[in-house]
Amino acid sequence: MRKYIGGKLGLFLLLKGLRMATLLFAICLISFLLIKNSPIDPIQAYIGADMLKVGPEQREKIAEYWGVDQPVMVQFLNWGSALLTGDLGTSMIFRRPVIDIIGERFLNSLALMISAWVLSGMIGFAMGVVAAMKKGTWIDRIIKWYCFTLASTPTFWMGLLILIVFAVWLKWFPFGMGVPAGVLAENVTMVDRINHLILPAITLSIVGVANVALHTRQKLIDVLASDYVLFARARGEQGFVLFWRHGLRNVALPAITLQFAAFSELFGGAVLTEQVFSYPGLGQATVEAGLRGDVPLLLGLVIFSTIFVFVGNLLADLSYRLLDPRMREGRRYDFKPQIKK
Amino acid sequence: MPILEVENLSVSFKQYTGLKQKTHKVISSLNVTLEAGEILAVVGASGSGKSLLAHAILGILPRNASICGVIKYAGEELTPDRQTVLRGKEIALVPQSVNFLDPLMRVGSQVRTSVKNGDAVSVQREVFERYHLRQEVEKMYPFQLSGGMARRTLLSTAMVSGAKVIIADEPTPGLDPDVIKEALNNFREVADNGCAVMLITHDIESALNIADKIAVFYAGTTVEVAPVENFKGHGEEIRHPYSKALWRALPQNDFIPIPGSQPHPSSLPAGCLFAPRCVMATPECRQVQPEMRKLRGGMVRCIHAT
Numbered sequence: 001m002r003k004y005i006g007g008k009l010g011l012f013l014l015l016k017g018l019r020m021a022t023l024l025f026a027i028c029l030i031s032f033l034l035i036k037n038s039p040i041d042p043i044q045a046y047i048g049a050d051m052l053k054v055g056p057e058q059r060e061k062i063a064e065y066w067g068v069d070q071p072v073m074v075q076f077l078n079w080g081s082a083l084l085t086g087d088l089g090t091s092m093i094f095r096r097p098v099i100d101i102i103g104e105r106f107l108n109s110l111a112l113m114i115s116a117w118v119l120s121g122m123i124g125f126a127m128g129v130v131a132a133m134k135k136g137t138w139i140d141r142i143i144k145w146y147c148f149t150l151a152s153t154p155t156f157w158m159g160l161l162i163l164i165v166f167a168v169w170l171k172w173f174p175f176g177m178g179v180p181a182g183v184l185a186e187n188v189t190m191v192d193r194i195n196h197l198i199l200p201a202i203t204l205s206i207v208g209v210a211n212v213a214l215h216t217r218q219k220l221i222d223v224l225a226s227d228y229v230l231f232a233r234a235r236g237e238q239g240f241v242l243f244w245r246h247g248l249r250n251v252a253l254p255a256i257t258l259q260f261a262a263f264s265e266l267f268g269g270a271v272l273t274e275q276v277f278s279y280p281g282l283g284q285a286t287v288e289a290g291l292r293g294d295v296p297l298l299l300g301l302v303i304f305s306t307i308f309v310f311v312g313n314l315l316a317d318l319s320y321r322l323l324d325p326r327m328r329e330g331r332r333y334d335f336k337p338q339i340k341k
Numbered sequence: 342m343p344i345l346e347v348e349n350l351s352v353s354f355k356q357y358t359g360l361k362q363k364t365h366k367v368i369s370s371l372n373v374t375l376e377a378g379e380i381l382a383v384v385g386a387s388g389s390g391k392s393l394l395a396h397a398i399l400g401i402l403p404r405n406a407s408i409c410g411v412i413k414y415a416g417e418e419l420t421p422d423r424q425t426v427l428r429g430k431e432i433a434l435v436p437q438s439v440n441f442l443d444p445l446m447r448v449g450s451q452v453r454t455s456v457k458n459g460d461a462v463s464v465q466r467e468v469f470e471r472y473h474l475r476q477e478v479e480k481m482y483p484f485q486l487s488g489g490m491a492r493r494t495l496l497s498t499a500m501v502s503g504a505k506v507i508i509a510d511e512p513t514p515g516l517d518p519d520v521i522k523e524a525l526n527n528f529r530e531v532a533d534n535g536c537a538v539m540l541i542t543h544d545i546e547s548a549l550n551i552a553d554k555i556a557v558f559y560a561g562t563t564v565e566v567a568p569v570e571n572f573k574g575h576g577e578e579i580r581h582p583y584s585k586a587l588w589r590a591l592p593q594n595d596f597i598p599i600p601g602s603q604p605h606p607s608s609l610p611a612g613c614l615f616a617p618r619c620v621m622a623t624p625e626c627r628q629v630q631p632e633m634r635k636l637r638g639g640m641v642r643c644i645h646a647t
Contacts, residue, residue: 061516110495177549226440226441227436227437227440227441228441228442228444229440229441230401230436230441231434231436231442232397232443232454233401234397234399234401234428234433234434234436235428235429235434235454235455235498235502236425236428236429236430237429237431239427245443245454246443246446249443249445250443250444250445250447253445260642299619324445325445325482325484326444326482326484329482329485
């Protein structure tokens, strides 16, 4: 029986892996072609302001060196085969390997995204639960109003607002960047880093709350109207015990899944938030790579964010398979007669 | 003394259509009494208010419902506060289907939450053994139960609570005859041990096999309460024309359906609710709704009944 479940999970992961491979291939091809047909001139982007000092012959030499004079498909194959060996190329604006930059920036973003993810998940879930348990009361109305307002608030605007209030007016937190300015890297303390993290993390979680809260609220209202809650009430359960026994377990699973599936929004939100706070994360790197025509970095980021979002969705699927007994033990009952034989 | 009395119960629902608040009365003047050691079968078509009666007794109607009339438990009025204390302890519900069990909780634990006295685990194991549920069933989730297992699990939840009144709301839909028979025999056994059982069902035939009294519901009212022995032959001893018609519509009897259908709660006729479909109806029937009256050891709501 265990083996059977294991085999099923293995097959599931294999299929997901295949899907990921095809998705990555498609994404690589499409973004490569898009960039190829965009007005970005890789040579100009590489040379920058010294463009006037470079003659046409030198240009050709550079083009030959980078291989941009070859046909598009050959270029794609060159890039693709380098990609397969793990070589993402060198960033033109940072003059360092793309993989190093992504790694470093991702660590910064990870701190931001994880704290926002956990915060928004917990606060949103709690808000949804309270709203559903007190459905129709003033507290429910406030939470709903708050969520609808937030759901229609642009992230960057919320970031600016928070920046103005907490950094400029109240001066509680530094305004922007990942570490204090004018301090040597080895003198930067953990407290400094956390201090710089708080405002962007709060911005990102405030915006992320609405989704989970509204979803949890609706789901819990459905659960409370279900037959099994009616029966639980008929057996004398009520209030917090009722929620703890039947509400929580039936609502937590969809909420967790939703949080994992919201990785794409988290990433998108991070791009905007990091830009507003000049926080040196992946999002900010993406904006810079795009604006300054850093093709290798941009493509590397596209691939990385694809994997990131895909992993989020995969975790959402997996959490269902591992946590929901209907998925986990779905076959047990059907199987029984065959084991007996 | 009856353990449970329901007198002139009516249930209405508040509904908003746009900004207008409307009140729908879905049950009017329901009367039943329940004695310890007996099974009262409540029969009637869907929409006649059978399940609402159960929910009203337990106090688990939705928030927009309001009730009128008196429900008494052991001679004392059953107020909302008393209902909160008594439900699950003195009055237990046996619901319709496996959907009434939490889908994400092992059934053993769900039965254990109903145990009010003693060691929950051993009480649950005992009752499972009594109902021939293997020990591994306690580790199963509701979706893994077969129809019969689900039936016995649901019954177990009521049994372990030690309740004196058991309300079974359509406990046998869509089950095969053997399982139905077993379930009904379980209820008979429970009643013989001194509990009062209210068996809500539309399966008149099986109800007649085990019940002591039959209450017939029509459009949210009781039209007749009769001892089970009255249901025989061509129904000569049955008091109300609707119960008579129900009896005669059974395949093994005359198999004659009555024309028309039960009126919707929003468009009830004046006077006797059954008058529009009744062969015995006279102009007098359409004036006022008849009161419940005693007749030959039963009760009937009909001015012509003899």
